Amino acid sequence: MSPDPIVAEITVPATPTEAFVGFTAQMGEWWDPLLSPEPATFTGIAIDPNGPVASVHGDEQYVWGRVMEWDPIGRYTQELWLWHPEDEATVLDVRFTESPEGSSVRLVHSGWLPGSDELRERFTVWDDLLRRYAAHVW
Template identity: 75%
Template sequence: MSLDPIVAEITVPVTPTEAFVGFTAQMGEWWDPLLSPEPATFTGIAIDPNGPVASVHGDEQYVWGKVTKWDPIGHYTQEFWLGHAEAEPTTLDVSFTDADGGGTLVHLEHGGWADGSDEVRATYTHWEDLLRRYASHVS
């Protein structure tokens, strides 16, 4: 099994900065609640540009990442451990660049897979669906 990054892309009809804001500050509005620790109580996602990323469930927060790069001009990176051990984080790296013909190309890579993480990596099959939800939100 491959340890290569999982790659997904989509073009959205907004500027790179608007695409960045839609991906980060508005993540809780397009994220699929079924991909959260407690889907029935999911109310959003909180992202601190200098710290944690967490699913919000009423008064509870479940931290599943940490921002490592926050550049509203076109780049977002975080440590990611939703669905696997915090001690072995992966990396979510998303760039926002001008697309040919207008809009913004959103390029997502979920990488940093360690030896022995094949089974966990195989469960991450939702990035394309999530990017479609995101695109619908920002369009």
């Protein structure tokens, strides 16, 4: 049996489309550099709505994902293989829905293979990352 998905949620004072833009186009501004292949040289994240997701380190890019769904009205989904092989990619699914306070952002990181508990543990920081994201969007 595969490990349970990691679920993290936060509310941000923005429309779902603004929340989507803050999460995707501005990811490099709120992402923790320590969660990149080379933290000392991290300068951002590049996301192609029709292709790769990569950490930017000066002139170098390290691809660690691929966009699966890009819907600025409410959903972003990508394969993710940061710290593990591409053929063992997990899935990051983020939904942006309107709420009385702005937008509810619900992140589900799933697709863990049996025996991937140690790897999965490295991704239990999504709550912290969403707080960084919310502070950026605020």
